[in-house]
Amino acid sequence: MRVDILVLGAGAVGTATALQLQRRGMQVALVDRRDPGEETSFGNAGLIERSTIEPYGFPRSLRKLARYAFNNRSDMRYDLTHLPRIAPWLARYWWHSAPGRLAASAAALRPLIAASLSTHQELAELSDAQPLFRKTGWIELTQSPAAAAEAKTSMERRRVHGVTGVLLGRDALAALEPALSPRVEGAVHWLDPWSVSDPGALVKAHAAAFVKLGGSLLRGDAATVRQENGNWRVTTEGGDVTASQVVVALGPWSGAFARRLGYRVPMAIKRGYHMHYALDDGAEIRHTILDEEGGYVLAPMARGLRLTTGAEFAPFDAPANTIQLDRAERIARRLVPSLGRRLDPAPWLGRRPCLPDMRPIIGPAPRHDGLWFSFxxxxHGLTLGPVSGLLLSQMIAGDAPMTDPTPFGIERFDS
Known part of the structure; x- marks a missing residue:
């Protein structure tokens, strides 16, 4: 088979990219060793996070750092034996989280964040996925006067960038979410973001639309990709496929792929877990809820109420360690008294691909013709999948890009 372009990786980013390239008239083959949406894209909190104006930086204050010193929190856990290996990356992450550098990354990301809803809407219409979306925002709990004051300041800062939020007192929060414990003092209701009731199903809907419109969805391993006579070739279950161009959108496996071709990519993996729960006594949670102090998110999903943990720094293929999930569950049961039994036979474990400056790599590979990166x-892979695909498809097609792609180039690490 011959196509115009190969897209490696059928997650939220790769599948959306394949659709965006297809919309520009290209013949595309989407290749993955698994079905669409069954790796990292399967297990997130399901937020299209329009309210973000800054990426998640490394804590810079001693007070915040001290919270993690004893390794007993649910929003972050580290494997002590893994720290020496990841320490150089953490140092770079800390350096890029300085106020000025963090502001630069935030400014670069802001056009992508701002276009996240409209690009999701376009692909949802194309793939008949609108029923998966809830356009009701999300709720950030404020469980102390200090947290409420910080939330108010955050609202003012975000309002400048078109983000709207409403401060909720105890009674207003209870009216929105009666299943929460009355001990919760208040919250901010961020109105702009959307949520998805099944992120994996959304990726599958995009993949189905891609196939319906003439794309090729193929089972194959990116490890078989090679460049031959100016073309790119990959082996699939149906035979070899050749194209003049290839996009690497392999999520947490992208760094190893790029390094195999000689590119320096300082990628680290933040592992994370989720579990679904039943709710007793007819209770329901209507919005995605962040308990920042507790270090977890509760998200209503098609399967049940999903509890997602924060970040775990541990070896890529280390066995699952459920201590974060167990800690978060204990706190969540106090927050939601009707939280019932676990619905999954085992916790899900996923891997977030992270770069130290908190910006993705989107753009061409400088030393290989026809090689493109998006990882x-x-x-924010779910949030930025469609708009990353839009930006990359514009670059590949030679169209004017919707924002300056320079801050996302791999040259910032490999020059």
Missing amino acids: GHAH
Whole structure:
């Protein structure tokens, strides 16, 4: 088979990219060793995070760092034996989280964040996926006067960038979410973001639309990709496929792929877990809820109420360690008294691909003709999948890009 372009990786980023390239008239083959949406894209909190104006930086204050010193929190856990290996990356992450550098990354990301809803809407219409979306925002709990004051300041800062939020007192929060414990003092209701009731199903809907419109969805391993006579070739279950161009959108496996071709990519993996729960006594949670102090998110999903943990720094293929999930569950049961039994036979474990400056790599590979990258989206792969695909498809087609792609080039690490 011959196509115009190969897309490696059928997650939220790769599948959306394949659709965006297809919309520009290209013949595309989407290749993955698994079905669409069954790796990192399967297990997130399901937020299209329009309210983000800054990426998740490394804590810079001693007070915040001290919270993690004893390794007993649910929003972050580290494997002590893994720290020496990841320490150089953490140092770079800390350096890029300085106020000025963090502001530069935030400014670069802001046009992508701003276009996240409209690009999701376009692909949802194309793939008949609108029923998967809830356009009701999300709720950030404020469980102390200090947290409420910080939330108010955050609202003012975000309002400048077109983000709207409403402060909720105890009674207003209870009216929105009666299943929460009355001990919760208040919250901010961020109105702009959307949520998805099944992220994996959304990726599958995009993949189905891609196939319906003439794309080729193929089972194959990116490890078989090679460049031959100016073309790119990959082996699939149906035979070899050749194209003049290839996009690497392999999520947490992208760094190893790029390094195999000689590119320096300082990628680290933040592992994360989720579990679904039943709710007793007819209770329901209507919005995605962040308990920042507790270090977890509760998200209503098609399967049940999903509890997602924060970040775990541990070896890529280390066995699952459920201590974060267990800690978060204990806190969540106090927050939601009707939280019932676990619905999954085992916790799900996923891997977020993270770069130290908190920006993805989107753009061409400088030393290989026809090679393009789109990976390293960290916590926002679902949010940025369609708009990353739009930006990359514009670059590949030679169209004017919707924002300056320079801050996302791999040259910032490999020059």
